[in-house]
Amino acid sequence: MDETRVRRELREAALAHRPDHARILARVERGLAAPAPAARPIRPASRWNGRRWTAVVAVTAAVAGVVGLGGLAATTLGDRPAGPAATVPAPGPAARVVATLDPGSNRWWSQNDLALTTDTPVTGLTVELRVARTAGVVSTGHWRTRPAEDFTVTVDQEPGALVYRWTLKPDRTVPPGPHVFAGQYNHAEGVRDASADTYTVVLTGGDGGRSTLRGDFGAAAGR
Template sequence: MDETRLRHELREAALAHRPDHARMLARVERGLAAPAPVTRPVRPVNRWTGRRWAGVAAVAAAVAGVVGLGGLAATTLNGRTATPATVLPAPGPSARATATIDPGSNRWWAQSDLGLTTDTPVTGLTVELRIVRTPGVVSTGHWRTRPAEDFTATVAEEGRELVYRWTLKPGRTVPPGPHVFAGQYNHAEGVRDASADTYTAVLTGADGGRTTLDGDFGTTAAK
């Protein structure tokens, strides 16, 4: 049998082999209990035979390595906890916001407007206007272009800010289109700097996607 055929048959036998661990352990135990074998004279090794068996040993070692690594890979794969697929959050509703001081404001009173434009239906919405309590700032009211019964509206003083908050009630929907939320207040006579006043709008779509818009009134002044 030539060496190539021998390598092939050894590899096939190794791949088909399924070791019986119980029988192997029993053979080892019997071997430990047996008396030491009688030493026999060492026979001269034929040069061709030595090369042949060296090749056989190399093939056997390679096959054993393949089988061992295959078993290790299978064990690692089978024993590994599957990692759940990453689920990306749904995109939030498409919307834009613009903060301005209403042109009807005067030297004693002002109205801060948040223009909110939605491109898709919104099933959850919270809008906040935060007006810094500069001298004389006191709330005089608020309004929105959407139906009043669709929102829970509150006005509160939180630290140095007057906070107007509108929250869409469960089961209500804001349709696509332009909407306005306005907070009204008195202030000390003169030009009031509104650049520190801020807004936040959190919109939720029917699929759970969320969009947050926030900003300030820039250098806009309330007259």
Template sequence: MDETRLRRELRDAALAHRPDHARILARVERGMADPAPAPRRRTPTGTRRRWTVAVAVTAAVAGVVGIAGLAATTLGDRPAAPATALPAPGPAARAAGTVDPGSNRWWAQGDLALTTESPVSGLTVEVRVARTPGVVSTGHWQTRPTGDFTVTVTERPDALVYRWTLRPGRDVPPGPHVFAAQYNHAEGTRDPSADTYTAVLTGADGGVTTLRGAFGR
């Protein structure tokens, strides 16, 4: 058999071979335990050359198969990176709380000016009027249709809490909106610095924006 054909057959055999890793490991362990073999008779030059070629080809193929198997095992065992879901951005909006210029020495109105720059599918507005002497609720209103909101006024020891909640199925279009809380107070100039507001807006995609602030003249 010529050398070219021998190389081809050895290569084909090596590529088709599926090594039994457990059996190979057992043979290596036995070989390490057995004593070194006695010197062997010298092999003729031609046979030795063919044997060297066969060993080289087999080792090369085994090396390629081994590297590929190691790479496949390493990549296959690597855990997948967990997916992180980022929250959707909330609706763009801004707010400011002021005491209405029409307020007087006995009565006042806190105006929350809310400007939305995109449609809002969920909205809760809360205005807290601090319990200073003589504070009593006298009413409320908003520029959006009355039927769009559920409105409550809760009397607490430290504040009157006015709350507007957008009804399900309604929305707030882009633009300026006003929510007003009205109340009586003791005669004189009332300090509104303890009055606060909170507005929570929800977009159609579920993103949430929260605005907080205080009132001032």
């Protein structure tokens, strides 16, 4: 049959077709009224042998482990804030201290001398002298070779010691060289054992470096 003719006849049949709306509606109503078809039985899953199932579980666990570890690494390393840069404290000023009992001390009165030698300028300085509370110890004064207006000086009566403290004021500087700090006190008559007397010296340089020197007066004796 000629193709052109076939197409023409199909087109004419389509144009001439008139749907039967009444019949279509009746079929829809019969479909709604009909009981629901029975559910199809669920097909049981096929059985895998134990060896094959074990292999699948192992592969799945391995993949999950790799993915999990990868995610953890990305979170830990990627989201971790950068820590502060490591800094090394600057070394403090070089200094030396010699603790001696002043030669002018006697059987009723003594003076403890701290001879401090600094090699570089010092912008912060605290000198603490602790005279052990032996019998009759009472402060009679103090002095230093640096200008008095450069320091704040305190004398504290603690239960176990008489404490002299010299603190360099802000914006003041101690130049390189020898410096002496002395604490004076009365004591009971006789030879006083100064071995329990101690000192602490804290120095700060212009770059912020800090040094701390500690010691005692050894077996020095009063007169």
